[in-house]
Amino acid sequence: RFAYVNGRYVRHKEAAVHIEDRGYQFADGIYEVCEVRHGALVDTTRHLDRLDRSLSELQIASPMPRASLVAVMREVVRRNRVRDGMIYIQVSRGVAPRDHLFPPQGTPPALVITARSSSPAKAAKTAEAGVNVITLPDNRWERVDIKSVSLLPNVLAKEAARKAGAKEAWFVDSDGYVTEGSSTNAWIVTAEGALVTRPAEHGILRGITRTAVLDLARREGITVEERPFTVEEAYRAREAFITAATTLVMPVVRIDDHAIGNGKPGSIATELRQRFHEVVE
Numbered sequence: 001r002f003a004y005v006n007g008r009y010v011r012h013k014e015a016a017v018h019i020e021d022r023g024y025q026f027a028d029g030i031y032e033v034c035e036v037r038h039g040a041l042v043d044t045t046r047h048l049d050r051l052d053r054s055l056s057e058l059q060i061a062s063p064m065p066r067a068s069l070v071a072v073m074r075e076v077v078r079r080n081r082v083r084d085g086m087i088y089i090q091v092s093r094g095v096a097p098r099d100h101l102f103p104p105q106g107t108p109p110a111l112v113i114t115a116r117s118s119s120p121a122k123a124a125k126t127a128e129a130g131v132n133v134i135t136l137p138d139n140r141w142e143r144v145d146i147k148s149v150s151l152l153p154n155v156l157a158k159e160a161a162r163k164a165g166a167k168e169a170w171f172v173d174s175d176g177y178v179t180e181g182s183s184t185n186a187w188i189v190t191a192e193g194a195l196v197t198r199p200a201e202h203g204i205l206r207g208i209t210r211t212a213v214l215d216l217a218r219r220e221g222i223t224v225e226e227r228p229f230t231v232e233e234a235y236r237a238r239e240a241f242i243t244a245a246t247t248l249v250m251p252v253v254r255i256d257d258h259a260i261g262n263g264k265p266g267s268i269a270t271e272l273r274q275r276f277h278e279v280v281e
């Protein structure tokens with residue numbers, strides 16, 4: 001395996017960043033995860049638009065022009081012989097002696113890109129069974145719209161989910177509304193068959209998979225309600241599912257101690273999963 005680290009392709013085993021990298025010291029960096037399918041990058045433009053937005057919100061310089069970045073991403077996929085899997089891009093504010101203040105103007109941002117294969121067959125099996133979700137208070141900062149590598153609450157939530165026999169944890173705000181999962185967006189389907197997901201203005205990351213699923217649902221004539229929903233409403237939902245570039249559309253069959261619907265993956269979630277790649281390129 002190979003990784004791209006600050007201008008060089010290096011063996012994954014030996015790939016390393018400097019101890020004074022601000023990503024390492026302050027979590028002062030951002031990232032993206034894109035799906036790789038049939039050897040190609042999926043929804044690249046939207047992912048790189050979001051990467052640019054994360055960088056500008058944090059006033060981190062762009063590491064390289066977009067066309068060059070896409071070329072490097074493709075090369076990382078090629079060198080790792082990834083057919084199906086994911087690519088990870090991380091940009092930190094660069095290397096400088098530890099100081100909370102931004103480093104001097106002209107300090108180059110640090111760029112790392114890795115790629116990894118995954119098994120579509122294994123994912124399909126997981127989707128056939130559906131996954132369990134737990135709920136936890138959302139204890140994150142207010143700028144979760146930025147795809148920052150500062151993910152401690154998410155890491156703790158995911159581990160709590162695992163300990164509870166669940167695949168994901170849904171964060172819940174102080175008013176009892178679900179925000180999103182620790183690494184996914186959260187969705188329910190009402191008894192009337194409407195798709196509900198929280199608006200992306202506040203409290204969640206605007207998932208690229210989320211955007212694609214909204215496009216797909218509208219195209220299929222499914223009623224879409226972008227509004228917050230409570231945990232109580234989710235317990236009573238006909239269906240639930242999560243979305244991310246890593247899981248795509250993944251049916252949820254249990255939330256805390258409540259079986260969702262008949263306890264099996266719902267038909268809308270299953271259809272959206274099957275048709276997902278019709279609306280992305």
Ligand code: PDD
Nearest residue numbers: 033182183184185205207208209244245
């Ligand atoms: N996570 N919400 C959070 C908090 C996320 O971390 C992610 C993605 C999403 C879904 O976004 P998208 O559809 O663009 O993947 C929502 C990535 C996959 C990760 O951290 O591994």
